[in-house]
Amino acid sequence: MYKKDEKKILLEVVDLKQHFPIETGFIFKKQVGAVRAVDGISFTVNSGETLGIVGESGCGKSTTVRSIAQLYKPTSGSVVFDGLDLVNAPKNEMLKARKNIQMIFQDPYASLDPRMTVRTIIGEPLDIYMRRGLLDEPMDKEMIEKRVEDLMERVGLNRAFKNRYPHEFSGGQRQRIGIARALALNPKIILADEPVSALDVSIQSQILNLLSDLQKDLGLTYVFIAHDLAVIEYISTRVAVMYLGKIVELSKSSELYHNPLHPYTKALLSAAPIPDPVIERKRQRIILTGDVPSPNKEHKGCYFYERCPMRMEKCATNIPPMHAMGNDHAVACWLYE
């Protein structure tokens, strides 16, 4: 069993920016702007906890985890995992670190190669690292076979299905295959990019329970993305709220849900229906006006300025830093200066 190591920082993200260039031109491209998908975010993830990231579509949640996994080369900032700066790490070091950073994807239909059998899919990471000679303990073909079977049982799949193809499984089962693949290399951290958003509600809870069981048994750390507030509340230790490529509020899960500070968080929470009709009828919704501004724009002030019901003069010209509010609660808003 895993011994809980209090407050050991496993992952530290400092001022991470991920801009995608907008180019025009014929053969010789000229950069005319950038999509600021992630625009300077900082947070830490402690060993053994789950950091939930919540926010609306297009706010940069997925880009954040993909940048952490170095699937995109970050524009600037650093990602320190277990003492290693991944952004500037040499290729070989990065490969070793990858073993400990695995991902689960949103769409269980697109995340599994349709031409491969379950055995090949789950065994692929093992296979790659075996060939490169980077496994902790060398494995041969039979050991990999055995490990694949164990993993299948661990995530609740019948090992007899290992020669089947992904299309022979349901959405929930496919997501289990994806989880087994992520577990294959015994990672320390799993970056889960909306792992339950595409599933039925009943299946969602099964997968969430599987994920928390795995966390307890294997001492995993999660960065968990979702746009469903109830899911985030259930699984997260701490929650980061993102808006337009920025973290606007970061706090313990219970704290955030009972005491939201940022106007955006308040609006977001007020939008979630309450499963009690009496309270639900009294629910006051904060309706935000306007649309999310284009992420191509460079902001001088608060990113939420255009839509904020509490905006002040200062907000238009000054980007609010994260204000620590005590009790592990931080918010990027001039109201709490």
Add this chain to the structure above:
Amino acid sequence: MTLFKKNSFYDFAYKRFKKNKLAVIGAAVTLLFVVMAIFAPLIAPYEPSEFFFVEGQNVYNKYAPPSDGHLLGTDSLGRDVFSRLIYGARVTMMVALLAVSISTVIGTFIGLITGYFGKLVDAIFMRIVDIVISFPVLFLLISISTIMKPSIWIVIFAIGFVSWTSTARLVRGEVLRVKQLDYIVAANACGSSSLKIILKHILPNILAPIMVQITIGTAQAILMEASLSFLGVGVQQPTPSWGNMLMDAQKLLVLRDMPWIWIPPGIVNLLLVLAIYFVGDGLRDAFDPKQ
């Protein structure tokens, strides 16, 4: 029948293909022509370049109408049309298959690297594709055949080098589609090399459209060979091909009065091309049941 692994993609496609009558007939006809080409010496009654003389005279037996001795008559040089037709299948198919192999290898390779790596590689190669597409094939071939001694290999390479562009474009598009799917991101996330991603994840997933392209490319190559040979810059006499057998039809007299010389090669050409197109359509439907 266990041709493919049970429940695999190809197993399903095979089952769907079998249900498509037109495609199965097309496959059967194509197979028939292939068998005919392979066993040409056993089927053909004469050598393809054997000259026949009018009995008792030292004169070529030209333009003889069909008879017991010559099932489809003789051509302008007194050669047996039926034998030439059967041997012609060999040449025509060899040209088509080799040309398609060349164009598929080049096209797939260029499509894969341009689609996967994008950016400058993509820009450069796609402009090359534009140049090749706008190149006048006929002019190229006529120039080559005036400079060099025309040979079957020149025809093969010429067809191969001008027809890889459509494969390249198709493969590039498919790579762009597959590349952004999550399973490629997943492979990246567990440390796969680019080569491994291209060969193990992308190529198997775009093989189906490539196979359709191969069949259609073969049919087009047969037609191209026929038109080049008809114009005299393709396969050269005395080697028989369906295209150069049609050359005789350039003479008005033959065209009007001697249908046995040009109708049979015309018909087999049409039949084979049509059959291959049916197979191609059948493959497309079998691989992509959603449509």
